[in-house]
Amino acid sequence: MNWEKISFILIVFLTFLGAGFMLSNVQSREADQLLEAHGMDNNTRYFYTNKNEKISAFLKYLKKKYPKEHIQLHLDNRIDKQQILVWSNHSLRSLPTQSGCYFQADDFEGQVSFAVLGPDTKKNVIERQGNRYILYHKRYYSVIGELKNYHQSQQTQYYLTTGVNQPTANANLKNYRIVIDAAHLSAVKKIAKQYNGKITMPTFVKKHQLYRFSVIREIILIILLWLVAMGANLLIALMQRKQVKLTHLKGSLYKNWLVNHGLRLILIESLLAIVAYILLRYLGFFSKVNHLILLLFLNWLAAIFAYVFTWLFLHWKEHRHA
Numbered sequence: 001m002n003w004e005k006i007s008f009i010l011i012v013f014l015t016f017l018g019a020g021f022m023l024s025n026v027q028s029r030e031a032d033q034l035l036e037a038h039g040m041d042n043n044t045r046y047f048y049t050n051k052n053e054k055i056s057a058f059l060k061y062l063k064k065k066y067p068k069e070h071i072q073l074h075l076d077n078r079i080d081k082q083q084i085l086v087w088s089n090h091s092l093r094s095l096p097t098q099s100g101c102y103f104q105a106d107d108f109e110g111q112v113s114f115a116v117l118g119p120d121t122k123k124n125v126i127e128r129q130g131n132r133y134i135l136y137h138k139r140y141y142s143v144i145g146e147l148k149n150y151h152q153s154q155q156t157q158y159y160l161t162t163g164v165n166q167p168t169a170n171a172n173l174k175n176y177r178i179v180i181d182a183a184h185l186s187a188v189k190k191i192a193k194q195y196n197g198k199i200t201m202p203t204f205v206k207k208h209q210l211y212r213f214s215v216i217r218e219i220i221l222i223i224l225l226w227l228v229a230m231g232a233n234l235l236i237a238l239m240q241r242k243q244v245k246l247t248h249l250k251g252s253l254y255k256n257w258l259v260n261h262g263l264r265l266i267l268i269e270s271l272l273a274i275v276a277y278i279l280l281r282y283l284g285f286f287s288k289v290n291h292l293i294l295l296l297f298l299n300w301l302a303a304i305f306a307y308v309f310t311w312l313f314l315h316w317k318e319h320r321h322a
Contacts, residue, residue: 002239004239005236005239008232008233008235008236009230009232009236009265009269009272010268011228011229011289012131012229012232012233012303013252013269013275013276014231015022015225015228015232015299016229016272016273016276016296016299016300016301017276017279017280017301018221018225019222019225019291019295019296020276020277020280020284020295020296021225021280021283021284022218022221022225023218023220023222023284023291023292023295024280024284024285024286024292025218026215026218027285027286027288027291030289035059040072040074040179040181041181042178042205043181043182043183043184043185043188043206044181044201044202045179045185045189045199045200045201045202045205046076046173046177046178046179046180046181046199046202047177047178047180047187047192047195047197047198047199047200048177048178048194048197048198049173049174049178049195049197050174050196051173051196052172052174053173053174054169054170054171054172054173054262055075055085055162055169055170055172055173055176056164056165056169056170056173057173058079058173058195059087059148059163059164059169061163061194062089062191063164064116066089066182066187066191067089068091068143068219068253069180069182069183069184069187070080070088070089070090070182070183071088071089071090071180071182071183071187071233072086072087072088072090072092072181072182073085073086073087073088073162073178073179073180073181074086074178074180075087075173075176075177075178075179076176076177076179077175077176077208078175078177079175080136081157082121082123082124082156082158082159083157083158084157084158084159084160085159085160085161085162085168085171085176086103086160086161086162087108087158087162087163088103088105088108089105089108090103090105091104091105092104093171095147095149096148097116097145097146098119098146098148098149099145099146099148100143100144100146101144101145101234102116102145102147103116103144103159103161106162107144107161107163108162108163109163109164110163110166110223111163111165111166112142112166113141113160113161113162113163113166113167113194114141114142114143114144114160114161114166115133115134115141115142115143115144115158115160115161116143116145116146116148116158116159116160117132117134117143117145117147117158117159118146118147118149118155118156118157118158118211119146119147119148119155119304120149120155120156120158121146121155121157121158122156122157123156123158124158125143126138126140127157128140130148131143133194134158136160137167139167139184141160146245170175173195178195178197180192180193181262183247186257205214222295223274225299226298226299226302227302228300229299229303229306230302230303230305230306230307232303233265233269233303233304233306233307233310234306234307236265236307237306237314238310238312239309240278241314244257244258255298258311262307262308264312265307266307267305269300269303270300273296273297273299273300276296277292277293277296277314280292292308
């Protein structure tokens, strides 16, 4: 293998890494945005209600009316500004904790509420025999985790689970701002309408939707990298074509040479894609690893397509003029 061919293969490898780091950059920024909402997504809206109803009744309504809809609630206490009640009917996006862990789906089903602290939470926090608790309305809630100190997160707030059978669900719903995220925005609108609430888009969602347009730059750069990979493999095919012409191979010898060199290149670039994946997982941040796998596969596929298409085109052109 000559140095020119090695250089072009190295270029293909660098396009794998470049595209991967582009994706890492996009998902890192997206994770920062989502962190601001503590794991909630673009369908998040909030509303207030004047219904004199307990939180437990609201949760029963959600479970009965929307059993298959993935719903997550943040109930922001309008009196105690530091307190947020959390409920979900599915697995939450795990948030980074400095110690302990974030809430799990099972934490909303029992009769005991748990607490997670912001990094600078001091209000209502007490310590007994080496364990920390939130004291609220003469009840003690075990602290199971503390969030990492990120500038996107609220520093001094504390989070309590709520559930149909938990003591936090005895509070009056109208004393809370209802922040709701669901798989379908239509469900959010129907819930707000049922509770006479006017939905409002949170600031983080507005920022994130504007941010979506900023990824166009990364998409264009990724496409350019794919074109570079295709160009490198096109040049490899032209070099090989020139080389095989000098050997004057024909018939089965020509086909065997072509298959041998083609498969060797495909194997090498497949291994390089795997190496790139390993390096990117170690060096980059990916909230959705399947996106990285798909991106590298498409990059690899574009490069191989360029190589195969170049050979087929040259073969067709040769027979056309024969």
